[in-house]
Amino acid sequence: MFPYYLTETEIRHQVRIALEEDIGNGDLTARLITGETPAQAEIVCRDQAVLCGTAWVDEAFRQFDDSVKIIWHAADGEHLALNQPLCTINGPARTLLTVERTALNFLQTLSGTATLTRHYVDAVAGSGVKILDTRKTLPGLRRAQKYAVLCGGGHNHRIGLFDAILIKENHIMAAGSISEAVRQARALSHNRIPLEVEVETLEELHEALAAGADRILLDNMDNTALREAVAITDTRAELEASGGITLKTIPAVAATGVDYISVGLITKNLQAVDLSMRFTG
Numbered sequence: 001m002f003p004y005y006l007t008e009t010e011i012r013h014q015v016r017i018a019l020e021e022d023i024g025n026g027d028l029t030a031r032l033i034t035g036e037t038p039a040q041a042e043i044v045c046r047d048q049a050v051l052c053g054t055a056w057v058d059e060a061f062r063q064f065d066d067s068v069k070i071i072w073h074a075a076d077g078e079h080l081a082l083n084q085p086l087c088t089i090n091g092p093a094r095t096l097l098t099v100e101r102t103a104l105n106f107l108q109t110l111s112g113t114a115t116l117t118r119h120y121v122d123a124v125a126g127s128g129v130k131i132l133d134t135r136k137t138l139p140g141l142r143r144a145q146k147y148a149v150l151c152g153g154g155h156n157h158r159i160g161l162f163d164a165i166l167i168k169e170n171h172i173m174a175a176g177s178i179s180e181a182v183r184q185a186r187a188l189s190h191n192r193i194p195l196e197v198e199v200e201t202l203e204e205l206h207e208a209l210a211a212g213a214d215r216i217l218l219d220n221m222d223n224t225a226l227r228e229a230v231a232i233t234d235t236r237a238e239l240e241a242s243g244g245i246t247l248k249t250i251p252a253v254a255a256t257g258v259d260y261i262s263v264g265l266i267t268k269n270l271q272a273v274d275l276s277m278r279f280t281g
Helices: 008-023 054-063 093-123 140-149 169-175 178-189 203-212 225-231 250-254
Strands: 038-045 071-074 082-094 129-133 166-167 195-199 215-219 239-240 261-262 277-278
Touching: 008 093, 008 140, 038 093, 054 071, 054 082, 054 093, 054 239, 071 093, 082 239, 093 129, 093 250, 140 169, 166 178, 169 178, 169 239, 178 195, 178 203, 195 203, 203 215, 203 225, 215 225, 225 239, 225 250, 250 261
Parallel strands: 129 261, 166 195, 195 215, 215 239, 239 261
Antiparallel strands: 038 082, 038 277, 071 082
């Protein structure tokens, strides 16, 4: 169900922290309701969106009261229509009210990530370009947001600092040159780990190619330079465009022939999806 880097254990941990943060030592307002009063509720989407985060909702209610039953009418990755009911929840009214905000916070945030990702994916449809996320994520929700990117049709860049090498400007300065930085990285990783180099000029691109980079990140290059970079590289390395790319500008960037476009906005500038939970019985 989940990509290799996201486990049920991590979801349980994230939910536990969120519940503790919200409930503390008790929901004072929910005391107005008799503890065992039964209720039925629906979560409804007030936007057009892409759904993500159902497992976090399930886990939030399970941790607080495992008698709650949830029937989902949509699955992660599905497009949601305006005012579409997402699920039906049955359980004690007090429980539903206490857990509501924690459950919706996860669902609105992850669905927001998936939805924005889908907009970028749709904007380059037919080009063959893959949309990548970055490490510009919400603290503590890195893997959850990267899963949401997958639900939106995007692709994951490295998960963290531990699973790929990305040599950037400051690494190059510290090592002395692109060539030396790549040499040291290859020696340390024994060629087992994907290696990417960030460049800002075509001269640096030539050096990164000569050094044998697997992928080259073309940082803040205009479209003319991107097209020239594609021609120079001639499939010797994968090319990734990045830097200030928006929904308005991304179709032209995709048309330059790069393989990937990384977009930090999809995980750091997302707009939460408008969701509400309403009692229906």
